Amino acid sequence: MAQKEPVEEKLEKVRHSMSHVMAEAVLQMFPQAQIAIGPAIDNGFYYDFELPRALSSEDLEEISQRMKTIIHENKEFKRIVVSRDEARKMFAGQVYKLELIDAIPENEEVSLYNQGGFTDLCRGPHVASTKDLNAESFKLLNTAGAYWRGKETNPMLTRIYATAWTNPKDLRLYLQKLEEIEKRDHRKLGKELDLFSFHEEAGPGLVYWHPRGARIRLAIENFWRDQHYANGYEMVQTPHVGKSWLWETSGHLDFYKASMYSPMEMDKADYYAKPMNCPFHIMIYQNTKHSYRELPFRWAELGTVYRYEKAGSLHGLLRVRGFTQDDAHIFCTPDQMESEIREVLRFSLFMLHSFGFEDISAYLSTRPQESVGDTDRWDAATESLRKAIIEQGLSYSVDEGGGAFYGPKIDLKIKDAIGREWQLSTIQFDFNLPDRFGMTFVDSDGVEKRPYMIHRALLGSIERFFGVLLEHYAGAFPPWLAPEQVCVIPVSEVFNSYSGEVFTALKQAGLRVYMDDGADRMNAKIRNAQNMKVPYMLVLGDREAQGNVVSVRYRDGRQVNGIAVNEFIALVKDKVSKREAL
RNA sequence: GCCCUUGUAGCUCAGUUGGCAGAGCACCACCAUGGUAAGGUGGGGGUCAUCGGUUCAAAUCCGAUCGAGGGCUCCA
Numbered sequence: 001m002a003q004k005e006p007v008e009e010k011l012e013k014v015r016h017s018m019s020h021v022m023a024e025a026v027l028q029m030f031p032q033a034q035i036a037i038g039p040a041i042d043n044g045f046y047y048d049f050e051l052p053r054a055l056s057s058e059d060l061e062e063i064s065q066r067m068k069t070i071i072h073e074n075k076e077f078k079r080i081v082v083s084r085d086e087a088r089k090m091f092a093g094q095v096y097k098l099e100l101i102d103a104i105p106e107n108e109e110v111s112l113y114n115q116g117g118f119t120d121l122c123r124g125p126h127v128a129s130t131k132d133l134n135a136e137s138f139k140l141l142n143t144a145g146a147y148w149r150g151k152e153t154n155p156m157l158t159r160i161y162a163t164a165w166t167n168p169k170d171l172r173l174y175l176q177k178l179e180e181i182e183k184r185d186h187r188k189l190g191k192e193l194d195l196f197s198f199h200e201e202a203g204p205g206l207v208y209w210h211p212r213g214a215r216i217r218l219a220i221e222n223f224w225r226d227q228h229y230a231n232g233y234e235m236v237q238t239p240h241v242g243k244s245w246l247w248e249t250s251g252h253l254d255f256y257k258a259s260m261y262s263p264m265e266m267d268k269a270d271y272y273a274k275p276m277n278c279p280f281h282i283m284i285y286q287n288t289k290h291s292y293r294e295l296p297f298r299w300a301e302l303g304t305v306y307r308y309e310k311a312g313s314l315h316g317l318l319r320v321r322g323f324t325q326d327d328a329h330i331f332c333t334p335d336q337m338e339s340e341i342r343e344v345l346r347f348s349l350f351m352l353h354s355f356g357f358e359d360i361s362a363y364l365s366t367r368p369q370e371s372v373g374d375t376d377r378w379d380a381a382t383e384s385l386r387k388a389i390i391e392q393g394l395s396y397s398v399d400e401g402g403g404a405f406y407g408p409k410i411d412l413k414i415k416d417a418i419g420r421e422w423q424l425s426t427i428q429f430d431f432n433l434p435d436r437f438g439m440t441f442v443d444s445d446g447v448e449k450r451p452y453m454i455h456r457a458l459l460g461s462i463e464r465f466f467g468v469l470l471e472h473y474a475g476a477f478p479p480w481l482a483p484e485q486v487c488v489i490p491v492s493e494v495f496n497s498y499s500g501e502v503f504t505a506l507k508q509a510g511l512r513v514y515m516d517d518g519a520d521r522m523n524a525k526i527r528n529a530q531n532m533k534v535p536y537m538l539v540l541g542d543r544e545a546q547g548n549v550v551s552v553r554y555r556d557g558r559q560v561n562g563i564a565v566n567e568f569i570a571l572v573k574d575k576v577s578k579r580e581a582l
Numbered sequence: 583g584c585c586c587u588u589g590u591a592g593c594u595c596a597g598u599u600g601g602c603a604g605a606g607c608a609c610c611a612c613c614a615u616g617g618u619a620a621g622g623u624g625g626g627g628g629u630c631a632u633c634g635g636u637u638c639a640a641a642u643c644c645g646a647u648c649g650a651g652g653g654c655u656c657c658a
Binding site for chain 1: 614620648649651656
């Protein structure tokens with residue numbers, strides 16, 4: 001007990017040991033249960049079982065109680081090394097354990113851990129005794145179906161998820177975080193703030209944007225468009241459907257068909273809703289011959305695509321069947337490739353920073369086993385990605401072999417206001433499509449050569465990005481994004497006319513403003529505006545009308561009285577143009 | 583797709599052992615004319631997701647379908 005072990009290792013041991021305790025508890029209740037695996041995971045652990053029946057929340061309570069009893073028995077975790085045959089004998093009847101034993105490499109020893117009433121096949125390590133576990137610092141969270149080894153063709157097991165910590169305080173903090181996550185859930189906020197909806201009768205996974213949601217979305221899109229024009233892009237617009245020729249040529253019908261909507265037949269031809277924009281942008285490129293003098297092309301489009309996502313994986317705005325990519329394709333010469341990548345990455349970071357994301361990390365994915373394109377191009381492309389990351393001073397990790405079959409890529413992940421990571425931007429080379437479509441440009445030496453093609457999406461998709469932003473801000477959008485920036489609230493009907501003047505002035509100044517001249521009392525109006533998270537509320541009565549000023553109630557509770565109307569307009573406009581918070 | 587959970591008014595939810603479908607908010611009307619987070623009274627609104635079954639009787643029990651939620655990588 002001399003030196004302190006690192007917290008992470010301690011936690012891992014605690015969680016893993018807890019999972020054994022849970023398995024023991026479950027076996028007490030269901031002696032005939034098949035036990036599978038039970039690792040430590042982020043924030044806790046799980047264990048997979050094959051059980052005679054489904055578990056109820058009362059069952060979880062009972063398992064939890066039994067675990068506490070086991071922990072209080074102060075049982076030692078004993079490591080035992082056995083031969084394969086002995087192990088097989090001990091786990092006779094436990095089909096999953098037998099499979100695991102067979103999977104252990106010949107040169108590794110087979111170890112077991114025993115804590116009294118329960119022995120599990122396990123590499124370890126564990127805490128020394130259940131004495132080192134705290135019976136008040138874990139909580140069984142939920143059950144879920146999970147395929148044995150994650151494969152759809154394998155049997156479905158029952159997984160029990162739990163969170164576990166070394167002390168009750170950490171548990172409490174984590175449970176509070178879960179509550180915070182629930183409060184920020186974009187599906188909940190989307191409903192409360194009247195931003196968007198889904199309609200099962202009209203098709204799951206398809207988003208309906210309400211006026212308030214559309215306001216925000218358009219603020220995002222307008223900013224996006226302006227910045228693309230300012231950063232050397234051109235906009236293109238392409239159709240939503242394309243004939244099978246296009247998808248045969250692109251290869252999507254070979255490799256991507258399962259994710260595509262079924263074809264529509266027209267004039268004896270099959271048309272497919274587009275799952276990607278790239279083939280369309282290539283058609284524009286192919287419209288004429290191109291010289292090296294014209295390149296690079298940077299063509300951007302907020303292109304709405306449709307993909308068949310499995311019913312069970314749909315999730316609010318984060319996984320939908322119809323979504324709008326903030327897509328662009330860059331076609332350039334080999335000479336230009338490096339500077340283009342550098343520029344794309346810089347631009348990506350600028351965009352993410354603009355939306356309030358400061359903590360960004362990069363993931364570089366390199367060539368996988370199965371891939372197309374020649375090695376020189378892969379190497380050059382991968383190096384240019386790496387150089388760009390280093391130049392930007394980003395922390396990054398490399399996913400060796402994690403690239404798509406058609407090219408290496410950089411993914412950018414951001415951390416949101418409560419520390420969760422989300423993958424947004426992706427920058428990918430494509431060595432496949434230019435070949436398939438036979439794209440060329442005429443170089444300075446008169447020879448036709450293959451251009452480099454780069455796909456990139458900075459926000460990912462507008463829908464998903466919107467969901468992430470909504471959770472990041474917990475619905476309290478900064479003024480530049482807020483659907484309504486200002487709510488004008490007359491103290492009583494008597495002041496409707498002065499309020500109307502102020503409203504008109506703000507409206508003419510280009511602010512997003514509305515006046516609540518309904519029959520509610522002022523208090524109720526403030527409450528409503530507050531619940532809709534409107535950044536600024538102007539409460540107008542006699543005092544304001546007399547002085548031709550406004551009194552400002554900020555969303556965060558601050559209050560500033562007696563500001564001239566023009567001064568207030570300037571203040572909001574300043575916040576908006578700087579994209580600042582309140 | 584698969585496992586578990588789930589579906590009652592626009593929203594959030596009650597609904598005991600099967601016995602005439604409820605509340606709050608929202609909406610509409612009337613009263614109240616108000617100074618920083620819900621003023622009062624009254625009213626309208628539901629084929630209890632859909633289809634089928636059991637029963638004298640089904641929101642409630644059973645089955646199917648559809649939707650929603652939690653999951654299905656983290657390698658004993």
